[in-house]
Amino acid sequence: MRQKTPERTCVGCRGEGVRAELVRLARGPDGAVVVDYPPRLGGRGAWVHASAVCIGKAVRKGALSRSFGEETRGDAATVLNALRSRIEDRVLGIISSGRGARRLAAGTEAVREAIASGEARLVGFALDARGDRASIDLAAVRASLPRVDLPVKERLGRALGRPEVGVVAVTDARLAAALARELSILSTLSADPIEANP
Numbered sequence: 063m064r065q066k067t068p069e070r071t072c073v074g075c076r077g078e079g080v081r082a083e084l085v086r087l088a089r090g091p092d093g094a095v096v097v098d099y100p101p102r103l104g105g106r107g108a109w110v111h112a113s114a115v116c117i118g119k120a121v122r123k124g125a126l127s128r129s130f131g132e133e134t135r136g137d138a139a140t141v142l143n144a145l146r147s148r149i150e151d152r153v154l155g156i157i158s159s160g161r162g163a164r165r166l167a168a169g170t171e172a173v174r175e176a177i178a179s180g181e182a183r184l185v186g187f188a189l190d191a192r193g194d195r196a197s198i199d200l201a202a203v204r205a206s207l208p209r210v211d212l213p214v215k216e217r218l219g220r221a222l223g224r225p226e227v228g229v230v231a232v233t234d235a236r237l238a239a240a241l242a243r244e245l246s247i248l249s250t251l252s253a254d255p256i257e258a259n260p
């Protein structure tokens with residue numbers, strides 16, 4: 063049977079993966095590697111698994127320079143940090159898109175109601191959320207809802223047009239799936255140690 067999903071080769075491990083599993087890297091005009099996530103830039107690109115190991119290999123062994131056919135500079139930590147911040151921006155973008163569209167409940171009371179009514183699909187906490195976190199956490203556990211960590215209250219608030227938001231409940235299934243996908247990439251990146259030897 064022919065493979066219908068387009069496969070890409072990881073420039074780090076040379077393994078194949080579908081487009082959704084790989085992150086696109088581009089080369090800036092100054093020769094520095096640019097994380098093109100989600101892919102938007104034109105020109106040549108190289109694909110790499112969203113893993114610290116593969117990114118480390120791609121950067122260290124000159125694989126990127128070969129792939130672009132030109133000297134390409136970048137170190138694993140910088141690329142990883144850039145990717146993390148792109149994913150965080152994406153997470154906040156997804157949350158922002160649920161604003162005012164009844165696809166998301168923000169703040170303690172609204173989240174509590176969304177859980178009680180059975181509308182919540184996923185509950186997310188700002189990293190620095192305190193206050194009612196414990197009681198909402200418990201309600202979410204009882205309702206078997208996935209619980210995720212989100213950026214800090216101030217950034218979460220800004221995405222939702224408020225000064226600060228400590229907790230949200232996503233009530234839209236597609237929004238919840240999109241959010242879970244981004245966060246799983248983020249947790250893979252954090253769990254993956256950077257390869258020690260060059």
Ligand SMILES: [Zn+2]
Nearest residue numbers: 072075111116
């Ligand atoms: Zn790989």
